[in-house]
Amino acid sequence: NVRVAHHDANQCTEGETGTGKELVATLLHRHSPRHRGPLITLNCGAIPDSLLESELFGHEKGAFTGAHRQRIGKFELAQHGTLFLDEIGDLSPHGQVAILRAIQQREITRVGGETNIPVDVRIITASHQSLPQLVQERRFRADLYYRLNHITIRVPPLRERKEDIPLLCEAFLSRLKIQLDRKTASMSERFMQKLSEHGWPGNVRELEHVLRHAALLEDGAVLTGRHFISQAHVERPFRFKSASFQFPPEVTREQQTEAAHAALPGAHGNKSRAAP
Numbered sequence: 001n002v003r004v005a006h007h008d009a010n011q012c013t014e015g016e017t018g019t020g021k022e023l024v025a026t027l028l029h030r031h032s033p034r035h036r037g038p039l040i041t042l043n044c045g046a047i048p049d050s051l052l053e054s055e056l057f058g059h060e061k062g063a064f065t066g067a068h069r070q071r072i073g074k075f076e077l078a079q080h081g082t083l084f085l086d087e088i089g090d091l092s093p094h095g096q097v098a099i100l101r102a103i104q105q106r107e108i109t110r111v112g113g114e115t116n117i118p119v120d121v122r123i124i125t126a127s128h129q130s131l132p133q134l135v136q137e138r139r140f141r142a143d144l145y146y147r148l149n150h151i152t153i154r155v156p157p158l159r160e161r162k163e164d165i166p167l168l169c170e171a172f173l174s175r176l177k178i179q180l181d182r183k184t185a186s187m188s189e190r191f192m193q194k195l196s197e198h199g200w201p202g203n204v205r206e207l208e209h210v211l212r213h214a215a216l217l218e219d220g221a222v223l224t225g226r227h228f229i230s231q232a233h234v235e236r237p238f239r240f241k242s243a244s245f246q247f248p249p250e251v252t253r254e255q256q257t258e259a260a261h262a263a264l265p266g267a268h269g270n271k272s273r274a275a276p
Helices: 021-030 049-057 093-105 131-136 142-148 162-179 189-197 203-217 253-266
Strands: 011-014 039-043 082-086 122-127 151-154
Touching (some): 021 039, 049 093
Parallel strands (some): 011 151
16 A cells, blocks of 8 residues: 555555554555645535535635525645545436546536636555446546546455454553543453454444443453453355345245345344445
């Protein structure tokens, strides 16, 4: 990642939700030639399409109802720094065109404005979806994909890098000692074993939640994880593509029931998560 950071190239991070994609973006910025500039973040999936251009490019006073003052957009705020576009796969077709134009022309125009403003930013994107697959399905523009994705970094899920769990626990516990003002210093071997056996559908974010939960409920300096129930990752026989998924005709009702029950433990009993 450090090698990638030194080059002023747009980069895309792919990985499941909770794997730490935003942390990767932060590290890339800190080790880049733009580290003295700002790091500006925008979650593309959280902005209504009607407000996206205002968020990205800003707007002039009176540009639309409610625009009582001039506002600077994310591109301008990230000038000479890094713009991190999280969940870029959720960007609407209209938003994709707007960002493509800004990248190609290296300038933006505020909503309601007439002046072209040059921008110099490095763009880092992240997505829990496969962008090449979205391009193949024609849900994401190929020309924008190639503009944004000079290089791809895949962040593996926690279940594929369980050797990182002790280091992550150490980092989280150090932070929790300060945040919760307590003397939590370590974890029991049994607790660590339970963590290593768990399937981690929520990845690193879930691990942090588990440790915080234990630190809040336990009084001793050594956390035992007595409230944590480990659930091993279950490989699901079928992956549900949508609510209208249909099993193949040769699959019996008993096999369907077995598949459904096998998927639930790895999703903590959450039916929606068990059938993504």
